[in-house]
Amino acid sequence: MTGVQSVDSVALLPAYLAAGTAVLVLVVDLLVARPRATVAVAALGALGTAAGAILVGAGGERRTFCVGADCSWIFGGRAALIGAVVALLTLAVLGLSAPALRAGPTPVGEYCFLLACSMTGGVVLGAAGDLITLIVALETLTLPLYVLVGLRRGSLASAEAAVTFFVVSVVATTLTLLGAALLYAVTGGLHLDRLGALLAAQPELRDLPLTTAAVTLVVVGLAFKVAAVPFHAWAPATYDGAPLPVAAYLSTASKLGGVVALLAVVQRALPADQTGPVLAVLAVLTMTVGNLVALRQRRTVRLLAWSSVAQAGYILAPLGALAMATGRTGEGQAAAYAAAVAYVVFFVVLELAAFAGVTALRPTGADGGTLDDLRGAARLHPWQGAALGLALIGLAGLPPGLAGLFAKVTVVRALLDSGVTWLALVVAVNSVIGLAYYLRVTATLWAPPATSTAAGGAVAVPLRGVVAVVLAVATVAAVVLGVAPQLVLDLAGR
Template identity: 55%
Template sequence: MTIDQVAILPLYAASGTAILVLLADLLVARRAVTMGALALGGIATAVCAIAVGGSRAPTFCAGGECSWVPSPIAVVTAVLFAGLTVGVLALSVPALRLGTAPAGEFCFLLASSMTGGVVIGYSGDLISLIVGLETLTLPLYVLVGLRRFAPRERISTAGASASITFFLISVISTAIALLGAALNYAATGAIHLDRLIDGYGPAASVAQVGVALLVIGFAFKVAAVPLHAWAPPTYEGAPLPIAAYLSTASKLGGVLALAAIVSRLDAAAITAALAVLTMTVGNLVALRQDRMVRLLAWSSIAQAGYVLAALALGGPGVQAAIVYAVFFMILEFVAFAAVVSLRPVAADGGDMLAYRGAGRRSPWRGAALVLAFAGLAGLPPGLAGLFAKVTVVDALIDEGWGWLAGVVALNAVIGLAYYVRAAANLYAGPPKVGIQVVDPELLEGATHPRLAVARPVAAALIVAAAAAVVLGFAPQLLFDALS
């Protein structure tokens, strides 16, 4: 077996970050030092991934098959995992200073989860893929419910319930994926991804069942319908920064695992069916949501459907799916960051009424949330989201899947309704007398009857225009780079 130590530098940096955080908390026991160690480790992980690059030869090779495979997709996803980890840490700083969770445990679990994400991107066999996915997911069971106290007893109870729900569903999904891997190995005798085939002779039916179970098991991780029920209550019960991580990094891990399977095995029928169900149910149910985190949760389910639509193409759709997933993760994280900034420290996501007029009171934060909604909806000036959707639709049409491209376009139109409603609520007038406000402290100052909207709207347009210029053509550039 040959091992190229340079090729696995991103893994060394990520796992070293977890060890460094653990030692910093043990030896120094200062919150700032512990959080600084995680931030520096996340940056180091991204730098190592970029420095090593995606063209280096694979390593951990035996018999011509390798378990660690650098690629452009692996580099992009490792940088994204590291960036999301540092971003979630930044969102969590106020709550950690308040003491809602022990900083040492929080940072160590977050670093461990980042390590799992890096492993997924570089995995060359089913064993490392599933181990990486579980390393990404296991710390999140604890992070969802990790808090010393909560502002309200209801939130604390919801956190425990969300943690248990997430744990049980993830254990079931892992068992299904492992059974699928075992059946596929029994039929093909292969665990390396490049040697996976659909089976032959009497073993063909066993291999097909194994493929279906692998897709179903990984579909749990992306909250694909009908395997989605855990996501909205888990996001709602988790601390807001952790909900952001679940909706982005955790879902990205599931997308990478699915991409590794469907790009090599024939799973078009089941993936297309999951895509149609996921985007349709996610958008329709999101129309009825009146709580912000649940709206974002159902929105992320619908967005996962668009990713699955590209993955239904198999190998030709992987680049389009990854491009869409990357920009969806960025926009989703921006939306959660804006929600965190608009809420009191350590509070839950709140009712939609709590955000009424928030764009008037906090123009820049409201503008960021509007821009995120525009990008997720695929509306100008959120051109990154629009071009990412066009990338998926274009890939489907090129491969002769026009009907699925039509379903994607129809669902994108349905999604406009709740994104526009949520964005308009940010600039709505003050609540009328007699309407009960869920969080009165958030609406302090919102009742001014003559508060002008000109400056907030102008600020929103400036921010949106600047982001459109910077990110507008980024999906096509990333698609070209990955190709």
Template identity: 60%
Template sequence: MTAQSVDHVSLLPLYAAAGTAVLVLLADLFFGRRVVLGALTAGGIATAVCAIVVGGSRAGTFCAPGGGACSWVPSPLAAVAAVVFAGLTVGVLGLSIPSLRLGTAPTGEFCFLLASSMTGGVVVGYAGDLITLIVGVETLTLPLYLLVGLRRFAPGEKVSTAPASASITFFLISVVSTAIALLGAALNYAATGALHLDRLLNATGPFAPVADAGVALLVIGLAFKVAAVPLHAWAPATYEGAPLPVAAYLSTASKLGGVLALAAIVARLDAAALTAVLAVLTMTVGNLVALRQTRMVRLLAWSSIAQAGYILAALALGAPGVAPAAAYAVFFVVLELIAFAVVVALRPPGADGGPLLAYRGAGRRSPWLGASLVLAFAGLAGLPPGLAGLFAKVTVVDALIDNNHGWLAGVVALNAVIGLAYYVRASALLYATPERVGIAVADPALLEAATHPRLPVSRAVGAVVVAASLVAVALGFAPQVLFDALG
């Protein structure tokens, strides 16, 4: 029996990501909090550098004998995904530093779980077979069960059940979704005998119904990860109950992993009808429910559900839609990170997102934070000056029209118009005149906005806001750079 070939250079991004988790564990054991934070930051940067060095043109590894299909496949999309996952990990760590200083979570455990999740994200990007893909998705997701509920309460502080409830909800839904995806993979393998993505084909003959059922179950199981309607109910409650930095990671890295996994399936197997239905339901329900939200994190949660619908619309095209969907996903996670970073900066350390009315006049108190949040909202809405979001939506609509899916492009455009309402409302609220303290204010949220002091912004959080905003502006003015990187 011929041994599998192993190219260790191709595995450098995985070595860097997994090594970061081990390094953080050792740093927590032998050194202090500062070393742990530095280890995760350095490991994230090293992972991104390794992905860039390896690139997307190198041959795969863990290949079948005789030069067959491989389980680890470098590609331009995989390299971009690894860089984005590493950047999100470092960014979320920066957002977490103020609350970690307060002791709301143990630093070592928090950083180890974050590094482990980053490792899973890297595996998803490079996965070349269904087993590696699902293992990567679960490695990305499993640490998040703990991160959502990882909360210490100070002596005398009122203990909230929200983090534990959110963690249990997320855990139960994810277990069900994983079981469905595994069943789909098993049915598809039973009908076709293929596990490697390059060998996945639509089955013909007597086993075709079994294979079709397997494809449908795979798509449904992975659709849970991106909170596609009607598989979305866990997302708003989980985001609201999780600490703000963890909610940011859920809304960006976790969703990106689900998008990459879905793209790997729909690019090779015909699931156009099911994906199109999910896309229409997701963007429509997400936007309509977002119109009624009164809390910031729930608004961002429903907004992210709607954004997932636009990505699914591109994936309904199959292989031609993978590049537009991936580009949209990258634009989205950068803009979403900006939005959550500004919310973290405007709220006290360790606090939740608060009601929307608590942000009344925040743009007047902190002009640069208000401008960054408006940039994020404009980008998510597809309006200038958020050029990154504008190019993302134009890319998806162009791809749909070019592939004779004009009706779906029309649904995307209609939903983009609906989404303007809540993005404009939230942006305008930032610059509304605060209520006067001397006047009786019936709504506690308005009173909070009227008396809210201008909090000093942590240098780490400020750095994340500035860095993410610069990336969004750069992508908006030079989107072709991202398209070229995706190959």
């Protein structure tokens, strides 16, 4: 085909490494049949994928699969950041899963293979330059999770969670694909940058009812993926029914994937005057409902799930502000998008630390339990309790959890710079509401043991080396990002 350039294999190296990890895991599991070897291969592959993403991203932006100026693969600083974060999250989840894999009936080869496949989708997602690549990558990230969610054998809650997640995801994907098809019918293009240029150059296309329907369907379909209200009902039940490490992956890597996909289409393809008001309303509803419902939760994972819903509202806020911004410039738009990317990276690090803390304080293979099950946990396990407390304080946006504080400051500053003061005030009010349940859980960790055995309380849990390492690394990462947030902000702005 005229104008087609040669394939840049260096740009594709992170995707090769991720997909190669999935294949190699299957081969090792088949030929060696030693669970530890399989887990080690998956862990090394995830680490290699993260390193490959950083190395390729450090060399500047690389494009391939191009027809003229339109490229389906664009790997720059932001794609490198997303690829590295997804790979490291996969490595961390493998670490959190290690005790359960050793003790339980879970098939290790299949478990590691599914995680590696999901990691491949996340790596590809950050570099997607057209709607088809983006949707396929998002589904590659999500599809393995249907199985992983239902891996708690004999648990009705786990089976229900898997079915709920599957049905909702299928509906969301259908809506997104229908929206993409309608956009193609209107514009004749699928590349994100081309779609944006066509809709900007031809205002009459934006006024078509078909375009409005297409934009709405794409935004709604992707809103399901980030668990934005009113498309959030699947998240609490799914998180609570899944094994703890899988819930951690859902709350971090899966959430990151949904935000990246939504960010890509909003920033590069869809008109801000149509997406902005919708996303602003979704942001307000999501953060408000998430925080208010979290106040009433007694189960640990459900509280973290509703907290995750609320955090999605903070992430959507800068995107929703763009259409209503006064005196908006290209530089201001870039700052708003960078704020959303930076916030989600800060969030996933703190959320991983929170789930790692809960995993460290619960018996092997157990679910998250109730808040009463964590009462006095920090008295029995001081440093694990302190790490979980730091993560919760960070999610609340309070010192010494400076990563969460910088995340919220970045969002509020982007909103104020855009002139959308009312939305900044909504973010501030919701941040105050969130303090109530974050501080309540933190206080529970150091509360005196219950006087009645029926009231529950923390139990002594042996220190599990791999889980402790993941918790320590996540905590250190949260502290480092709090001290040097520019490490993320610089990459997010590229």
